[in-house]
Amino acid sequence: MGSLLQMRGVRLTYGRRRPTLALEGLDLAIDEGAFVAVVGPSGCGKSSLMKLVTGLRRPTAGSIAVAGKEVNGPLKIVGMAFQNPTLLPWRTTLSNVMLPLEIVEPHRQRLRRERARYRQQANALLALVGLENFGEKYPWQLSGGMQQRASLCRSLIHEPALLMLDEPFGALDAFTREELWDVLQELWMRRRFTTVLVTHDLREAVYLADTVHVMSSRPGRIISTHDVPIERPRRPRMAYEPRFVDIVAGIREEIRGKREERSPTAAAEEPA
Amino acid sequence: MRSELLERAVPWIASFALLLLWEIGCTLFNVPEFVLPKPTVVAAALVQWAGPIWFHASHTLVTTILGFAISVVAGVLIGIAVGSSRLAYRGFYPMLVGFNSVPKVAIVPVLVIWFGIGTLPAVLTAFLMSFFPIAVNVATGLATVEPEMEDVLRSLGAKPRDIIVKVGLPRALPYFFASLKVAITLAFVGSVISESIASNRGIGTMMVQASSDFRIALVFAGLIVTAVMGIAMYAGFAMLELRTTRWATRRMDFDADD
Numbered sequence A: 001m002g003s004l005l006q007m008r009g010v011r012l013t014y015g016r017r018r019p020t021l022a023l024e025g026l027d028l029a030i031d032e033g034a035f036v037a038v039v040g041p042s043g044c045g046k047s048s049l050m051k052l053v054t055g056l057r058r059p060t061a062g063s064i065a066v067a068g069k070e071v072n073g074p075l076k077i078v079g080m081a082f083q084n085p086t087l088l089p090w091r092t093t094l095s096n097v098m099l100p101l102e103i104v105e106p107h108r109q110r111l112r113r114e115r116a117r118y119r120q121q122a123n124a125l126l127a128l129v130g131l132e133n134f135g136e137k138y139p140w141q142l143s144g145g146m147q148q149r150a151s152l153c154r155s156l157i158h159e160p161a162l163l164m165l166d167e168p169f170g171a172l173d174a175f176t177r178e179e180l181w182d183v184l185q186e187l188w189m190r191r192r193f194t195t196v197l198v199t200h201d202l203r204e205a206v207y208l209a210d211t212v213h214v215m216s217s218r219p220g221r222i223i224s225t226h227d228v229p230i231e232r233p234r235r236p237r238m239a240y241e242p243r244f245v246d247i248v249a250g251i252r253e254e255i256r257g258k259r260e261e262r263s264p265t266a267a268a269e270e271p272a
Numbered sequence B: 001m002r003s004e005l006l007e008r009a010v011p012w013i014a015s016f017a018l019l020l021l022w023e024i025g026c027t028l029f030n031v032p033e034f035v036l037p038k039p040t041v042v043a044a045a046l047v048q049w050a051g052p053i054w055f056h057a058s059h060t061l062v063t064t065i066l067g068f069a070i071s072v073v074a075g076v077l078i079g080i081a082v083g084s085s086r087l088a089y090r091g092f093y094p095m096l097v098g099f100n101s102v103p104k105v106a107i108v109p110v111l112v113i114w115f116g117i118g119t120l121p122a123v124l125t126a127f128l129m130s131f132f133p134i135a136v137n138v139a140t141g142l143a144t145v146e147p148e149m150e151d152v153l154r155s156l157g158a159k160p161r162d163i164i165v166k167v168g169l170p171r172a173l174p175y176f177f178a179s180l181k182v183a184i185t186l187a188f189v190g191s192v193i194s195e196s197i198a199s200n201r202g203i204g205t206m207m208v209q210a211s212s213d214f215r216i217a218l219v220f221a222g223l224i225v226t227a228v229m230g231i232a233m234y235a236g237f238a239m240l241e242l243r244t245t246r247w248a249t250r251r252m253d254f255d256a257d258d
Helices: A046-053 A093-097 A115-128 A144-156 A174-191 A202-208 A236-240 A242-262 B002-028 B039-048 B050-084 B086-101 B108-115 B119-143 B147-155 B160-197 B203-212 B216-244
Strands: A003-014 A020-031 A035-039 A061-066 A078-082 A162-166 A194-198 A211-215 A222-227
Touching: A003 A046, A003 A194, A020 A046, A020 A194, A020 A222, A035 A202, A046 A061, A046 A162, A046 A194, A078 A144, A078 B147, A093 A115, A093 A144, A115 A144, A115 A174, A144 A162, A144 A174, A174 A202, A194 A202, A202 A211, A202 A236, A202 A242, A211 A242, A222 A242, A236 A242, B002 B039, B039 B050, B039 B216, B050 B086, B050 B119, B050 B160, B050 B203, B050 B216, B086 B119, B108 B119, B108 B160, B119 B160, B147 B160, B160 B203, B160 B216, B203 B216
Parallel strands: A035 A194, A035 A211, A078 A162, A162 A194
Antiparallel strands: A003 A020, A003 A061, A211 A222
16 A cells, blocks of 8 residues: 655744744655554644645645645545534534535535435444434534544545544543544544544554654654554553553653753754 | 513513602602603603604614614625635724724714715614624624634635635624624614704604703603614514524533433
8 A cells, every 4th residue: 555645854834033843854654544643742743734734734845745646735635623523503413514515525516416315424424433313413412522423423424535633532531532542443444544643642542543653842753653563453451451551651751751852952952 | 480480570670660760759859840751741741742753763763774784784794804804804993993983973964964964864874883893793703713613624625705604604693693782772873863963854853853842751752762662673683693593592401421
């Protein structure tokens, strides 16, 4: 399988007068169908990475290619979900899930004629995440975890080739979060869309991803890559096995080490 | 159950209490009728002059609604322009605020010079008084769309127009309806101001004439009719607001477990 996403020497700065360097010398390649996590200290530019890959922002320097094509505008083959479920309160859950279909071509053209078929698709997706009877409810009638499930459905309804998740479970309680890990894993195993999960929860990254990329603090770049050779489907109890714990501990040590190494001089000089 | 009944009755009780206090006060301190007529005298004037009052009040009502209708259309358009574009926001917002700070009484003479005495200046004054809150509220609703929501839609290839139609406008609806309630009462103020300066019909004209004839009871009758019309329109729009934007008020609570 080839790379779906190729980033080479990417730099991103914000602001004109006193530019802040968010990303510098970032290289990243992601294979088609892979489940990848990007972890790093807060403020390392993980969200900037999301914006670059989805074409919402252009890099200041370097190149980004998705499916072999240079990214120079919003990509329709991408689905996104955030920590905040951002469901529209005036729409039912089902209609929220179907929102992308009203925008993305070719569904936009077909939606009116084939509404029944699309509704069925959306309902099937809702059922897959355990929301089969909640399509007609409004988002504010759902709990936080249910809203996040619906948000996941919305990001997948147009069958994107690339799913970008920006700390999607960050605002949930621990039990709900682990439940949703399994929901996401189940979805991924069925459909095998390429997934990039941006998170600061190392256990989450290791539990879900096959490859974990570690980012440095600002300016962010990929400083190391870890493979997670644990078979699927992964189950909650596996998170307590030594091989799992060792990977998490290894990444944690590495991030902590980098921080200590940098902290005395970090303010004075930024590495080029 | 009893508290609900009380809640329904309390606006009436409070209004009645005020009238009662007014009546007793006037009797007790022997206030001359040309300074402050008693509510009973005002009520008598209302009955006695019912015909002319209706003639003028209905005219004011039509004037106000016309001006208000224009301000809804203009306010929404201005609000969309200002709220959906940063550049338009920066360019026009100071102008809007400045314009809104000008006392509208000062504009009426200008309108009279342009359009003559009569209904048109009153309609325009009602419009000028009331479009600002509508524009500001619609703009606020549009400008406060969550950045993540915008990212989701933009990443799907949504055009700015899609975002306004799918997210911005529905989001702005509660703000819009809230502003209508304020705007309609301001529209009344506008039309009555203009009528009392330069018109030969309308409740404002009637009050000015009654005042110069020393028919103070009739002046108060006019004030009360204006207030009642204002309350009625306000209540109408409040009801409309409640019906159209139920999702924003969230009266119902459902149990949801995950």
